[in-house]
Amino acid sequence: KAGVTQTPRYLIKTRGQQVTLSCSPISGHRSVSWYQQTPGQGLQFLFEYFSETQRNKGNFPGRFSGRQFSNSRSEMNVSTLELGDSALYLCASGGGTGTYEQYFGPGTRLTVT
Amino acid sequence: GQNIDQPTEMTATEGAIVQINCTYQTSGFNGLFWYQQHAGEAPTFLSYNVLDGLEEKGRFSSFLSRSKGYSYLLLKELQMKDSASYLCAVSPTTSGTYKYIFGTGTRLKVLA
Numbered sequence: 001k002a003g004v005t006q007t008p009r010y011l012i013k014t015r016g017q018q019v020t021l022s023c024s025p026i027s028g029h030r031s032v033s034w035y036q037q038t039p040g041q042g043l044q045f046l047f048e049y050f051s052e053t054q055r056n057k058g059n060f061p062g063r064f065s066g067r068q069f070s071n072s073r074s075e076m077n078v079s080t081l082e083l084g085d086s087a088l089y090l091c092a093s094g095g096g097t098g099t100y101e102q103y104f105g106p107g108t109r110l111t112v113t
Numbered sequence: 114g115q116n117i118d119q120p121t122e123m124t125a126t127e128g129a130i131v132q133i134n135c136t137y138q139t140s141g142f143n144g145l146f147w148y149q150q151h152a153g154e155a156p157t158f159l160s161y162n163v164l165d166g167l168e169e170k171g172r173f174s175s176f177l178s179r180s181k182g183y184s185y186l187l188l189k190e191l192q193m194k195d196s197a198s199y200l201c202a203v204s205p206t207t208s209g210t211y212k213y214i215f216g217t218g219t220r221l222k223v224l225a
Contacts, residue, residue, distance in 0.1 A: 031210075031211045033211050033212065033213070035213075035215075041217075042200075042215055042216070042217040042218055043156075043200065043202075043213075043215040044215075045212055045213060045214065045215075048210055048211050048212050050210070050211075055210050055211075055212075056206070056210050056211075056212040058212075090155060090156070092211070092213075094211040100143060100144050100161070100204050100210075100211060101146065101158055101161055102146075102158070102211055102213065103158060104148075104155040104156045104157070105155060106154070106155050107155050
């Protein structure tokens with residue numbers, strides 16, 4: 001089975017711009033979660049989508065949003081970028097073995113200048 | 114609140130055994146997970162515990178005590194490639210979702 005894929009892998013944006021990141025989960029997995037990883041804060045949960053519905057949301061401002069499509073692919077959007085949004089954004093795929101394991105993609109490294 | 118604590122750094126020698134501890138306080142509990150993350154790479158799944166006791170998987174074992182809010186990851190016969198960060202994560206919900214709360218990770222250095 002192919003693993004979790006994320007595009008793009010690297011991105012440089014300017015303050016005030018918006019960005020969309022994409023994640024394709026492992027085939028057959030219906031859950032996609034998004035995390036932000038920074039050196040100071042570690043891995044912080046952003047949100048989880050399951051069957052096109054947002055099932056959980058972390059403590060991030062409304063500038064962070066996401067959606068999931070019928071084929072389980074997910075996108076994450078950040079509007080009005082701030083310098084502090086520079087981070088590694090990881091998506092994780094989970095699915096149906098009853099054990100709630102998640103498998104991470106390689107991440108998108110976002111730099112905001 | 115929800116809190117997961119683990120040591121920031123540990124150092125051990127090649128061939129030795131190391132135990133990385135994790136304590137947690139969460140509003141609910143649906144499993145505890147350990148991940149390994151090499152610098153610049155994504156976390157990779159190591160183990161999952163939902164019931165008390167020890168789960169063994171090759172050189173790696175993980176233990177859970179739900180009553181104490183405590184887990185450890187045991188790495189035996191350490192190799193240089195085990196130098197990485199080890200992340201403890203808890204699924205804090207009881208309704209079966211994939212939301213995880215992560216600790217800040219333990220950076221393990223394996224010395225020759």
